[in-house]
Amino acid sequence: MQFQFADRVARAPKSFLEELFKVSSDPSIISFAGGLPSAELIDTVGIARAAREIFEEDPKVALQYTTTDGFLPLREYIADRYRHRLGIPATAEEIQIVNGSQQCLDLFAKLFLNRGDHVGMERPGYLGAIEAFSLYEPVIDTVPLEEDGPDLDAFTQMVKKERPKFFYGIPNSQNPSGRTYSQEKRKAIAEVLSGTSPVFYEDDAFGELFFDARPRLPVKKYLPEQAVISGSFSKTVAPGMRIGWMFAPSGILQQFNVVKQAADLHSNFLCQKILHRYLTTSDPDAHIKTIVSAYSRKCRLMCELFDDLMPEIIHTNPEGGMFLMATLPPGLSSREVFDEGVRKKVAVLPGLPFYVDGGGTDTIRLNFSSASEEQIHEGMHRLAQGIAALRRN
Amino acid sequence: MQFQFADRVARAPKSFLEELFKVSSDPSIISFAGGLPSAELIDTVGIARAAREIFEEDPKVALQYTTTDGFLPLREYIADRYRHRLGIPATAEEIQIVNGSQQCLDLFAKLFLNRGDHVGMERPGYLGAIEAFSLYEPVIDTVPLEEDGPDLDAFTQMVKKERPKFFYGIPNSQNPSGRTYSQEKRKAIAEVLSGTSPVFYEDDAFGELFFDARPRLPVKKYLPEQAVISGSFSKTVAPGMRIGWMFAPSGILQQFNVVKQAADLHSNFLCQKILHRYLTTSDPDAHIKTIVSAYSRKCRLMCELFDDLMPEIIHTNPEGGMFLMATLPPGLSSREVFDEGVRKKVAVLPGLPFYVDGGGTDTIRLNFSSASEEQIHEGMHRLAQGIAALRRN
Numbered sequence: 074m075q076f077q078f079a080d081r082v083a084r085a086p087k088s089f090l091e092e093l094f095k096v097s098s099d100p101s102i103i104s105f106a107g108g109l110p111s112a113e114l115i116d117t118v119g120i121a122r123a124a125r126e127i128f129e130e131d132p133k134v135a136l137q138y139t140t141t142d143g144f145l146p147l148r149e150y151i152a153d154r155y156r157h158r159l160g161i162p163a164t165a166e167e168i169q170i171v172n173g174s175q176q177c178l179d180l181f182a183k184l185f186l187n188r189g190d191h192v193g194m195e196r197p198g199y200l201g202a203i204e205a206f207s208l209y210e211p212v213i214d215t216v217p218l219e220e221d222g223p224d225l226d227a228f229t230q231m232v233k234k235e236r237p238k239f240f241y242g243i244p245n246s247q248n249p250s251g252r253t254y255s256q257e258k259r260k261a262i263a264e265v266l267s268g269t270s271p272v273f274y275e276d277d278a279f280g281e282l283f284f285d286a287r288p289r290l291p292v293k294k295y296l297p298e299q300a301v302i303s304g305s306f307s308k309t310v311a312p313g314m315r316i317g318w319m320f321a322p323s324g325i326l327q328q329f330n331v332v333k334q335a336a337d338l339h340s341n342f343l344c345q346k347i348l349h350r351y352l353t354t355s356d357p358d359a360h361i362k363t364i365v366s367a368y369s370r371k372c373r374l375m376c377e378l379f380d381d382l383m384p385e386i387i388h389t390n391p392e393g394g395m396f397l398m399a400t401l402p403p404g405l406s407s408r409e410v411f412d413e414g415v416r417k418k419v420a421v422l423p424g425l426p427f428y429v430d431g432g433g434t435d436t437i438r439l440n441f442s443s444a445s446e447e448q449i450h451e452g453m454h455r456l457a458q459g460i461a462a463l464r465r466n
Numbered sequence: 467m468q469f470q471f472a473d474r475v476a477r478a479p480k481s482f483l484e485e486l487f488k489v490s491s492d493p494s495i496i497s498f499a500g501g502l503p504s505a506e507l508i509d510t511v512g513i514a515r516a517a518r519e520i521f522e523e524d525p526k527v528a529l530q531y532t533t534t535d536g537f538l539p540l541r542e543y544i545a546d547r548y549r550h551r552l553g554i555p556a557t558a559e560e561i562q563i564v565n566g567s568q569q570c571l572d573l574f575a576k577l578f579l580n581r582g583d584h585v586g587m588e589r590p591g592y593l594g595a596i597e598a599f600s601l602y603e604p605v606i607d608t609v610p611l612e613e614d615g616p617d618l619d620a621f622t623q624m625v626k627k628e629r630p631k632f633f634y635g636i637p638n639s640q641n642p643s644g645r646t647y648s649q650e651k652r653k654a655i656a657e658v659l660s661g662t663s664p665v666f667y668e669d670d671a672f673g674e675l676f677f678d679a680r681p682r683l684p685v686k687k688y689l690p691e692q693a694v695i696s697g698s699f700s701k702t703v704a705p706g707m708r709i710g711w712m713f714a715p716s717g718i719l720q721q722f723n724v725v726k727q728a729a730d731l732h733s734n735f736l737c738q739k740i741l742h743r744y745l746t747t748s749d750p751d752a753h754i755k756t757i758v759s760a761y762s763r764k765c766r767l768m769c770e771l772f773d774d775l776m777p778e779i780i781h782t783n784p785e786g787g788m789f790l791m792a793t794l795p796p797g798l799s800s801r802e803v804f805d806e807g808v809r810k811k812v813a814v815l816p817g818l819p820f821y822v823d824g825g826g827t828d829t830i831r832l833n834f835s836s837a838s839e840e841q842i843h844e845g846m847h848r849l850a851q852g853i854a855a856l857r858r859n
Contacts, residue, residue: 074692074717076665077663079577079583079602082725085724085725115525115526117526117529120525121522124521125514129514132508132513134505134706136510136513136707137508137705138700138705172565172733172734173731176729176730179729183474183601184475186472187472187473190472201728207728208725298467307531311529311736312529313532315733315734324468325469328471328475331475335572335594335600336568336598337564337566337569338594340708343704343707344734344737
């Protein structure tokens with residue numbers, strides 16, 4: 074039968090993911106198209122030990138219902154890390170545990186967006202955010218993302234003209250571009266927003282994955298009461314536990330907690346306890362250093378292979394994170410590069426889903442965290458052959 | 467600063483839960499007010515063993531991202547159980563894993579409800595559903611819940627007049643009332659809906675917790691393409707893992723999957739694998755029998771204590787589940803019974819949050835699964851003293 078779905082369903086962007094998944098499940102294909110952290114860098118031994126301890130000590134509590142806000146010691150750990158790592162005052166009362174930071178996108182949009190409200194984003198912008206926000210039927214206004222952050226004039230005009238409920242951005246190693254906002258731009262953004270109503274929503278999935286040791290301060294540092302940060306353990310510990318958080322002023326977080334409760338009561342408590350035990354009884358900083366060192370090598374390798382094998386392709390030079398973006402030379406479309414790549418057994422992600430306006434036909438996103446260095450080497454050679462073949466046609 | 471939240475936030479019902487939580491955290495209070503399964507009946511040893519095996523065999527996969535639909539063998543297990551337990555044809559393709567069945571409420575409402583759409587519910591109705599649905603700003607039409615299910619005339623009229631997108635009900639051991647639809651009423655409901663557009667949404671959190679062995683067939687049996695069932699392992703295995711599912715025709719489930727992906731990518735994969743291992747290497751039916759036997763004793767005890775100590779109070783006689791509902795004699799309000807109960811160190815839940823129209827002032831909900839038999843004995847005596855004190859005033 075025909076079902077009468079809500080209007081919002083028609084607003085969901087056509088997902089490229091199913092096609093991608095089919096491609097990714099072919100083991101002969103080297104995939105740079107996904108967004109997985111390296112499975113080799115998950116500390117399975119340490120997490121298994123933490124799990125064993127929780128099951129030995131406190132299983133009845135860990136397996137029972139709990140409160141919506143999340144495991145207090147884990148929230149304290151997160152707040153403490155903001156204080157020590159970034160010098161940002163944060164308390165457990167400002168932290169809500171969620172199912173990975175994707176849930177922040179859904180709940181935050183639910184909390185702020187009426188149909189037709191405006192929301193600002195980078196162009197290109199994270200496709201998971203576009204998917205989550207679109208279901209609340211907003212008008213999405215994009216601001217070009219330059220080398221050092223959003224185009225400030227465009228940002229200022231957009232804020233003035235459209236009065237968005239919030240601006241969503243990824244200042245650290247953005248997905249898909251791999252770009253990082255300069256400190257000056259962060260300050261400037263805070264100045265533009267100060268005294269206006271839009272909230273700055275920083276998605277900080279990659280802030281602990283910078284290849285250098287230089288600290289980047291979030292926009293929230295300059296706009297404490299008007300900015301929120303979402304965080305995740307998916308890239309620093311393990312994605313399969315689905316534990317992330319929202320760090321927000323209490324005036325937002327109290328209402329955020331209400332929509333979280335209506336959404337699923339609370340996040341997986343067993344994994345919250347395992348994760349907290351793991352973080353407090355292992356050396357997460359040393360583990361992050363290992364991840365960063367591996368990703369840094371892989372990123373450099375991928376960039377060098379681009380320069381050596383495909384000098385006609387312009388690519389970003391990420392300072393961290395898991396992704397880089399490449400711009401194809403005139404005459405090549407990302408869709409044909411994807412199709413030709415699949416024939417040559419290498420997958421890249423066409424840039425289209427990162428643009429709400431049909432742009433991005435000449436861009437591709439590549440993930441450098443998941444594949445091994447050998448696979449990156451081989452995959453980039455395959456990609457170069459594919460692109461050479463396309464250019465000959 | 468003042469934040470410009472979406473209009474839906476003002477529609478969120480005032481939650482009684484915070485007050486309740488304060489009460490429940492006082493260890494001197496015996497609480498019948500919550501909704502916890504018995505922590506004593508969680509098979510912590512069996513789940514710990516399953517977890518150990520997953521960590522030994524496949525930790526890298528269990529801790530990595532996975533697909534939105536959920537772990538295929540777990541979905542096959544769930545489908546298989548519908549086939550064998552209820553004789554309902556079900557396939558893994560019709561099952562989506564979610565974060566406990568509360569997430570079904572949110573995602574299903576998101577999938578179907580435009581602002582102002584109608585949705586049908588029982589009166590009284592489950593407060594978690596009221597909270598989840600309200601955030602999509604529907605008109606909620608309630609149908610009186612009688613001893614054997616919804617008032618059929620009122621149900622028929624409501625369906626004809628309001629054309630709701632769906633009717634949400636709990637045919638098995640309803641929360642809060644503890645009532646179970648008769649088989650005749652299930653058939654009659656299917657007949658009324660057949661050929662019309664509303665979907666029947668059966669929340670089946672308690673269908674495996676009947677005190678007798680008699681099978682009750684879901685409305686979906688008579689309306690296979692127009693009914694969905696949400697299920698949960700929270701009551702039969704453990705709530706802290708937050709694993710439930712939606713069982714729906716593929717025409718609904720494909721779109722449900724889209725909104726699930728936008729909401730949080732996928733449910734906790736580690737716990738999906740642990741749970742599947744546990745279910746397939748232990749004896750879940752024997753474990754459920756143990757739970758049922760304990761809950762049956764506790765329920766009977768609570769009913770008997772009502773009859774002995776408070777004969778002026780009318781209560782439901784549940785055939786299963788975790789809750790019963792009591793109607794206070796004229797002149798007593800649930801709010802004063804709650805307050806007096808707290809003074810006497812026993813907590814019950816006033817019926818108000820189960821009514822969207824301000825009703826329920828003379829009803830209270832009692833949970834019989836969480837407290838021990840000794841606590842039930844003591845708590846019911848305290849409640850009787852409290853009510854006697856109120857009636858003397």
